Amino acid sequence: MDAPITAHSFLNFLAYAGIGIGVLIAAAVAVLLITPHRELSLIREGNTAAATAFSGTLIGLALPLHSAISNSVSLIDAAIWGAVSVIVQLFAFLLARLVAPKLSQQITLNQTAAGIFSAGVSISVGLINAAAMTP
Template identity: 65%
Template sequence: MNHIITAESFVAFLAYFGTGLGVLIAAVVVVALITPHRDFTLIRQGNAAAATAFAGTLVGVALPLHAAISHSVNLADAAIWGAVATVLQIVAYLLARAVVGGVSRQITENTVSAGIFAAGISIAVGLINAASMTP
């Protein structure tokens, strides 16, 4: 098949990409604001635990965003499901805090296992969330 990129398809790409990126940035900001530790400061200081946990959050939100954009009927639908993914990532972080008391303190202290655990929860929830968004 010979597919030609048209102006209409390129504008649609930009709209979906912009929506996805906007939801991803908003999700990351919200997650960074609810964590007791300062993710960006710790990452700038070379804290591997914080970087690992935060990378898990990025992937954990991006996975369902991929599914939402792939299966949505319009931009609003994609944005709504992106917001659902964000809420579930917040719940995932709160779950990690409940299961491992002091996970935020451990991340601040650069306990890499805490960062890996938090990242694992975020990615696992993101995968389940993404799979649930299929038609």
């Protein structure tokens, strides 16, 4: 009987998980740098709108990363498609700010609707982004 987990498969898991988490962290930092409001400070202060928006951002980033890793043929392929997904998500965020120019201000003021809208945009685009990454 074959072992369910081999050393090789475990190393592959660590490599792909590392790529995924690394790209997710880099993307989250990029989002933190381009947003006019300071999400982490607002979240620490108990701002629900900021927490909702940033949670949606993380989910919206993770969805296409999942697809990139699932459909990749190598670590480099996963990293490249992961980077592409980040660019698409950042573009979606900037587009949301065009549609709702006071979005950042509203999130800073803890207007929950703004946080929900921002999260919804991130998750929606993340789902489409993920679905578009087919082999």
